[in-house]
Amino acid sequence: MNHIHIILLGFLMAFPALGAGNLENGQKLAETHCARCHVIGEYNKFGGIGSTPSFRSLRGTPNGIERFRTFFARRPHPAFVSVPNVPRWTNLLPYATPFEVSVEGIEDIIAFVQTLK
Template structure:
């Protein structure tokens, strides 16, 4: 973002010399054939004085599937990658500016907008079904994790209030990865041993509390049990007036 702001500042501060400023943009035929670039590039050149030639083979910059996300076409996110050409960097900054975004959104042949400047990407984390023993998972969770966490209603009054409950952690997008590797995450690594997996505590760094000792089977069972818990209902976001 800082680089983009600097580029825009330099663009506004210096006089435009159109005949000295140009670069070649590599773009695939599928994008060129939409007519979008014939809408986009002349408007950029009119604003900045930088001419852009389009090539299907090579260029100083390219639109494709790698680089900075700049616009979206249906389910396809188009990305911009530059070899470092100064004028290409100005184009990237313009695409991400408010003016560039409005220009992208304005391309609507027959009244249908084909491209969007919203390139927010949703990260989908797959949840793999666990075959762990649910009964064992609940028992181990209450015995080992219930010292600090609320596992379910049976230990609600015995846990530490400052630690997140299992139901709350179940709302985390990466809950499964967290539970499968909890023994490696802070602060658990300091006092947790997985039999035949983790190294013994160093003699000069003993566990600060009575150690938690579990087997691989019990870790799998805990994860399976958490997967069976309904995520906590966190309600609607707070509206600040």
């Protein structure tokens, strides 16, 4: 598990303060890629997979924003999510449609998440 922390630390140090993300793009990314498993708000309030936390629940945890910022390295995401220039720590075959999200895209998702009531 230490290699995961090293990757995350390197990622966070490389992008310490990106500033506010683009809310509209974050909503689009969440609806396109995240709603297949997570409830992300009014868009799919009766959707998602029962075993996955909703965006509101995740945001409400003490380290909620940090969890969104590093979601791509948290299980089960590494099998199907990639970030340019960030090495994957697993070679598991994807069991969901793979997608790539940029660092800016992650900040956009965070901007959207912060608007959820």
